[in-house]
Amino acid sequence: MKVDYRELVHTDRVHGSLLHDPEIFADEMERIFVQGWVFVGHESEVKNDGDWVKRQLGNESVIMVRAENGEVNVLANRCSHRGTALCWEHKGNTAFFQCTYHNWRFGLDGGLRAVPFPDGYSKPKEDLGLDRAGQIASYRGFVFVNLDGSAGWIDEHLGPAGYELIDRLCEMSPSGTIDLSKGWIGHRVQSNWKLWPESDSDGYHVGFVHASMSASTDTYYDDVAVGADAVKSSRAVDYGRGHLELDWRPSYKKELSWLGVTRERVKEYYSALAQRVGNDLAEQMLWDGPPHAFLFPNLFLGETVIAIVEPVAPGEMIHHHTSVQFDGADEAFNERLLRQTEAAVGPASFITTDDAITAERIQAGVSGTDTSWSSTSRGWIDLSRGLHREEIDEDGVRSSDASDETTNRGFWYRYLDAMTGKGRH
Amino acid sequence: MTSAELRAEVEDFLYREARFADEFLLEEWEALLTDDFHYWVPAGRLEGDPSKQLAYLNDNRARVATRIRQLQTGKRLSQLPNSPMRRVISNIEIESTDDEEALVKANFVIYELAAQSSGELRVWPGQAQYRLERVEGNLRMSAKWIELVTAHAGQRNLTFLI
Ligand code: FES
Ligand SMILES: [Fe+2]
Secondary structure (H helix, E strand, O other), rough: OOOOHHHHEEOOOEEEHHHOOHHHHHHHHHOOOOOOEEEEEEEHHOOOOOOOEEEEEEEEEEEEEEOOOEEEEEEEEEOOOOOOOOOOOOOEOOOEEOOOOOOOOEEEOOEEEEEOHHHHHHHHHHHHOOOOOEEEEOOOEEEEEEEEOOOOOOOOOOOOHHHHHHHHOOOOOOOOOOOOOOOOOOEEEEEOHHHHOOOHHOOOOOOOHHHHHHOOOOOOOHHOOOOHHHHHHHHEEEEEOEEEEEOOOHOOOOOOHOOOHHHHHHHHHHHHHHHHHHHHHHHHHHHHHHOOOOOOOOOEEOEEEEEEEEEEEEEEEEEEEEEEEEEEOHHHHHHHHHOOOOOHOOOOOHHHEEEEEEEHHHHHHOOOOOOOOOOOOOEEEEOOOOOOOOOOOOOOEEEEEOOHHHHHHHHHHHHHHHOOOOOOO | OOHHHHHHHHHHHHHHHHHEEEEEEEOHHHEEEEEEEEEEEEOOOOOHHHHHHOOOOEEEHHHHHHHHHHHHHOOOHOOOOOOOOOOEEEEEEEEEEOOOOEEEEEEEEEEEOOOOOOEEEEEEEEEEEHHHHHOOEEEEEEEEEEEEEEEOOOOOOOOOOO
C-alpha cells in the first residue's frame, strides 16, 4: 500500500504510525537518506591523505575518505564486484581499499585499480568503480552528501539559516575552525529516529524530564528553559527547511553561562578569540554561546556538542555525539569542553539519558497505533502548542515561546515535503 | 599480612561494592570511596590519558557525588524505577601490592532489566580495574576503571553504578 503522507502529517498533529510503521521507515530511508542531503561527517576526522571513517546513512554504509589530491570523497562501503563490505573498523588510514573476497583493489576516489587475473574481463575498468555519493558539499568542514544526486543544490537545502548556525558555532573558535576528531560516542535507544530531532529541539520538556538535573546541580538550563519566565524569554525558531533552533540568547543572565564558568577561568581562550574578532564581538560571543539547533534530517548542533541521528529500524536508533574542540584554544579550555560533553550527552550522562528513556516511553506509547489508517480519530500526536501566538517574519521564519511546538512543527513541515517529493528536482 | 589474607580482604571488598551497586545502596557505595576517587568508562580500551579523551563516563570525586545526588532526587527518570540488576565477578587478579595499596583486575557480567521502559534484559560484560587503598585500617576504592567488551559499539542507557 502506498502511504498518503498528507493524511498523516497535519499542521497541528501527526499520526503515531509515523513512528513505528516499517513501510514508512523504508520510504524515509529512500526519500530522506538517499534522495536528500544528509550530514556525513567533519573534515577534521580525515585530516591526512588516506584517512577514512565509516558511517551509516540510513540503510547505506559509506566511507568518507581523504584522497591523495586532498579532496574528501564519500564512497559506498560495498565492493562493486559482488557487494562485500570493504571496511569493518570505524576508521583507519590506507592507500587503497582492497576487498577480501576476490582482492579487487580500489583507489581513494573509488576507481577500480586492479583485479586478479584481469584477462577474464572485457568490461572497461571505469565501469566497475565503487558507487560514489551523487553530490557532496563541505562548509567549514561539515560534509554533506546526497547519495543519489537528485536533490537540489546544497544552498537550497541549508538555506541562509543553515549557514548562519554553522558560522555562529565556528566563529567562536579562536581560529575560526573547529575540530571534531575526538571520536563519536553511540547512544543506542529503542525509539524511532525522529524522536531525536524532536527531543533535541523541544523546549517544553526541560523542566520536567530533566528535573533531577536541576535538583542536583547548578545548571544554566534553569535560566533558559525551566519555569514560566525562561520559556517565555527563550525562543523556539523554525527557519524553514527543517532547520530549528532553541534560541537561549535572550535568557542568559551572565556571560559564559553556557559553559558554567567565569571569564577569569577561560582568560586564554577569551584573549585568543578577541585577537581574531575584536573585543566587542568576543564579548558578545561569551554572552550568546554556541547555537542549540537542529539541521534536517540528522545533524544536531548542541552548543558545545555535535550529534548525528542514525536510524536503525522503526523502533531503534543511535544518537552519536562528539565534543566540539576549538582549534587555537588552549588545552585546558578544550578539556573543559570534553568534560562538559561527558556530563551532558550520552549513555552515562546527566541529561540525554532522561531524553532516551522518554523516547523509549513514547515508542512504547505509540507502537500500538493503527497502521491501516482506517480511523482518523485514534493515535494522533498533538503538536498545536503555541500555534495561535507564533510569529512569522518577512523571510518566513517562525518563532514563538521556547515552550511552544514551533520547532516540532518545523521538522514535520520539512518531513512532509521530503516524503511527498515537494521541492525536488 | 599474608597474600591469602589480603586476597580474602580484597574479595570481600569487591563483592560488597558490587552488591551496594546492584542494590542502589548509594550512600553505602559512596562511603567506599576515597576523596580522590576516579571513575572511568572509556569508549575503547583502558589506555591513554583519560583527560584527553571523550569517554562514556569520566567522573572525579565531585562529579560522582553529583551522579549519586541525581539518583537520590527521586526524579531521575531513567532510574524510575531502579533497574533490577545483578552482577557476577570473577577472574580476580591482584596485580601489585603492599599492605597499603592494591591494584586489582576482575571480569564482570551485569544483567540489567530496563524496567523503566522496554523491559529489555541488558547484558554488560567487561573488565573492572580497581585501585584500593588502606584508609584508617580499611580498604577504600580510589579508582574504578571499566573496559566494556562493547566499548566501541555504543551503549544503552548506563545510569546505574557500573
Ligand atoms: S566481492 Fe569484492 S572482489 Fe569479489
Ligand atoms: Fe531533553
